[in-house]
Amino acid sequence: MFRKLVLSGLCLLLPAMALAGQPRYAVDAPPGQRLDVGGYKLHIHCQGRGTPTIILDAGVGGFSLEWLPVQRALSAHTRVCAYDRAGYGWSDMGPLPRTTARISNELQRLLAAATVRPPYILVGHSFGGYSVQHYARSNPDKVAGMVLIEASHPEQVQRLPQYRQPRRPAPGGRRVALLRQLRLHPNYPEPYVALAYQLITTWKTAMTVHEEMEHFPRSAEQVRQAGELPDVPLLVLTRGLRVWPHTAYGDAMEFTWMALQDELAGLDADAVHLIAEHSGHSIHMDEPGLVVNAINTLLNRIDNKDTYARHDGP
Numbered sequence: 001m002f003r004k005l006v007l008s009g010l011c012l013l014l015p016a017m018a019l020a021g022q023p024r025y026a027v028d029a030p031p032g033q034r035l036d037v038g039g040y041k042l043h044i045h046c047q048g049r050g051t052p053t054i055i056l057d058a059g060v061g062g063f064s065l066e067w068l069p070v071q072r073a074l075s076a077h078t079r080v081c082a083y084d085r086a087g088y089g090w091s092d093m094g095p096l097p098r099t100t101a102r103i104s105n106e107l108q109r110l111l112a113a114a115t116v117r118p119p120y121i122l123v124g125h126s127f128g129g130y131s132v133q134h135y136a137r138s139n140p141d142k143v144a145g146m147v148l149i150e151a152s153h154p155e156q157v158q159r160l161p162q163y164r165q166p167r168r169p170a171p172g173g174r175r176v177a178l179l180r181q182l183r184l185h186p187n188y189p190e191p192y193v194a195l196a197y198q199l200i201t202t203w204k205t206a207m208t209v210h211e212e213m214e215h216f217p218r219s220a221e222q223v224r225q226a227g228e229l230p231d232v233p234l235l236v237l238t239r240g241l242r243v244w245p246h247t248a249y250g251d252a253m254e255f256t257w258m259a260l261q262d263e264l265a266g267l268d269a270d271a272v273h274l275i276a277e278h279s280g281h282s283i284h285m286d287e288p289g290l291v292v293n294a295i296n297t298l299l300n301r302i303d304n305k306d307t308y309a310r311h312d313g314p
Helices: 064-074 100-113 128-138 174-181 190-200 203-214 216-225 248-265 288-311
Strands: 003-007 033-036 041-047 053-057 080-084 120-125 143-149 234-239 272-276
Touching: 033 100, 041 064, 041 100, 053 064, 053 100, 053 128, 064 080, 064 190, 064 288, 080 100, 100 128, 100 216, 120 128, 120 288, 128 143, 128 216, 143 288, 203 216, 234 248, 234 288, 248 272, 272 288
Parallel strands: 003 272, 053 080, 053 120, 120 143, 143 234, 234 272
Antiparallel strands: 033 041, 041 080
């Protein structure tokens, strides 16, 4: 049975100067590489050396810049790659529809083009959790571990009350409304706020957000059909702060969300489920130090497992 722990006041923040003196990027000068994956280019930025390589995947509307504090801290221990799904950040718009199976296949081509060899530790936030679950189920031999941060559950469309609420059409069209609503997290890495805002307030981003949300149920089904997760160390990280209102609907949402997160942890008998008591949905920006420590703990666990395997035998 998975272990469930509440983390409070433990290494909540990385040093305030963690990004001081770091390179400045621009809309036309991304870090890392833009590589062809079949007639369009995706952006990937890798730092550090070592194995396994950590792959970071953001939620809907997010992209690689939001991971920088976490990425730079982890790169002291191993190689860490953050990438932009098609339509986000420095990546080109990708073919439609934007579903998880397509995204997972694009990630596979991107890692091959960037010569980022397995094994991987896959880290997915929110909808990015679908991408890494699908990739792990489809490529079990390439995965050494998984970290799911407030990750989407394959059955949440059927079980979360929010999907049973009537939807009202947005004035001016869904994509126009999404473009107006896109906002950066209050704890976004400070040196990159202006740049990130330029990159998210584009039509390709609005189109991609619309596409990923429109086909969310289809993506969930694709994750379910992709097979079983590999038998690798799994860490589930869930917010401790309430995000839905103090109403009967909000109570139902909170209760169901935590149940779904418990079930994600239950996918592996030896999983660890951590509750970030001071975080909302974007734990990697609310408490980046906690995320770094959690992933480092998983790295150590994988190292110890590999050491044992090398010495376990005749």
